[in-house]
Amino acid sequence: MIPRHAASDLAHRLGEYAEAVCRHYLSNGRRQGNYWTVGDVRNSPGRSMFVRLQPSPKGPPGKWTDAATGEHGDLLDVIRESLALVDFKDVVGEARAFLAIPPSEPLRPKEATTRLPTPIGSPEAARRLVAMSKPIIGTLVETYLRGRAITTLHGTAALQFHPHCYYRPDDHGATETWPAMIAAVTDLDGRLTGAHRTWLAPDGTGKAPVDTPRRAMGDLLGHAVRFGVPGSVMAAGEGIETTLSLRCVLPDMAMAAALSAAHLAAILFPPNLQRLYVIRDNDPAGDGARDSLFERATDAGIEAIVLSPETEDFNEDLRHFGLADFRASIADQLMRKDRIRYLTQAA
Template identity: 50%
Template sequence: MEHPAKVIARTLAADADAVCRHYLSNGRQQGRYWIVGNVENAPGRSLYVRLTGPMSGPGAAGKWSDAATGEHGDLLDLIAATMRISTLTDTLEEARRFLVLPQPAPRLKSYAPAGRGSPKAARRLWAMGRPLAGTIAERYLINRGLSDVAHHKALRFHPDCYYWREGHSPLEQPETWPALLAQVTDLNGRQTGLQRTWFDSATAQKAPVEPCRKAMGCLLGNGVWLGNPDDVTAAGEGLETMLSLRIALPALPAVAALSANHLSALRLPETTRRLYVAVDNDPAGRSAAKALAERAMNKSIEVVRLVPRLGDFNDDLRAFGLNELRVHLRPQLAPGDAGLALPD
């Protein structure tokens, strides 16, 4: 028996024009599309809904996407987003209510747009993610020597994450690639941004697009936290670098700032007493590590630099293995931390 959601989604798609006029009343029809600013019904041209087409497959009626945020889906997804509904049960209830209305409901109130690449857009995309286990993203990480990382709460997977090339048209269909989502948060655990890494599903390697990584939201001062901030913390640039360090030092909270510039500006918990700075062995990496170390020392935080043998700690992990990485790290740690962070 077909799931009721599929039946209702098709019923909505059969009258996509009426759905759009009701839920996206600040938009307008342009050819085969309904154009509006975003799912919050703001005026604009970022979000478009296909009004006509087959009932399923490519070009299906009722399919929509937002060029600014990468969000997309069917009309049930659209109703959930516009009404800020978080469960399928409530979404179906709202859709059934709409379908039996003899007249369109009053125009919805307009809200301030989320804005291209905003923290709100990042939170919406994060909510569309799923666990990493068994996905292309997990395969990619395992290929990088990063096994047993699917449990990290800061990581999710999106099977069809939109990728917009530079200079795309609002009506252009985007590419879709599987993507690793890395959640950027502040020191209170509030999401402020997101990093997306796209993959080729055939090879489980990075997708053949440039750049294959993009960030959205507010990154400055924030990062991808692998563990909760504590009085002893490690900080570095790249996600794979800090995942590698976290595998080697499993009891040490770590944060990936995602770039050299963002590492130098990373905010540290007020309770931090010792900071391990994972140095990338290139000029930008060394400069960023120095800037962060100086800021930390000015706050009377003890700074310990962790230096890899190669370019970064993921290079070391893949080249020499986990045991050798631990051997290399052990003499660099403060004496009181060695027994806590490393297994016997």
């Protein structure tokens, strides 16, 4: 038996991500203002059922009513009816899987859900995490980035904020929740293949005090966190903060963060790319990624130019030297035509 208070808490958590729940389980509907409309709780096409997406004087998000039948309920009912689940334990299991909440104890085979839970770390889990997150402006992510001197935040839709992202310690200790910057990893066609999490301190002034504050999930090889639509020119680097630092002086140049040296070396090239600026980190792994990517680009007929920091990476350069001196150091490394095209607009 699931305690009533536990079910109520689960419904409340689902309500915090009401739109993401509706998009997943009531996919035949659509958003209209502060409501999700669909035919009925079993996901039939139509508009007679309304799911509240925002808190209001009428009640919390996630509550729904079917005007045609008088049925009403919460998002646990949506999961039960849309998937035709019978056992409430199956409903709870599905809800916990959607929210990426680790189970308190393993389910016995006879209690397994009718639909397999989403594997932890899979592309589907990454898609759900991104769907449950929200834009960064006005959140702890903005605080964190501005604290690292990154102030050019337009065109960063690939970054999202999750206020309570689950963190599992490497030593298999108790699961914790921390605010997190969520970065969507996409392929060249814009399809989401993975996600990257940076757990943050509660006030956003730095990373969370955990052993591994950065982790990626999903299908990453060849893909990246992308800022802007690449044309004939783009830049690619390892870290999100390093890449965003370069955007502070080249805000109109398309860029991609591959998330590691190994993935930077394997990043896929857009079909129309003619010139690639390789953002180098000043360490042995960065040198290896630079050499591999330079060779791959040259073999593909793409002009490759390496951009090097004066310190360990571009974010440290930006914070240590300031924006004006950082811009000057980048200008010296760009082709003249790109200085005219990109730097004059950023000055």
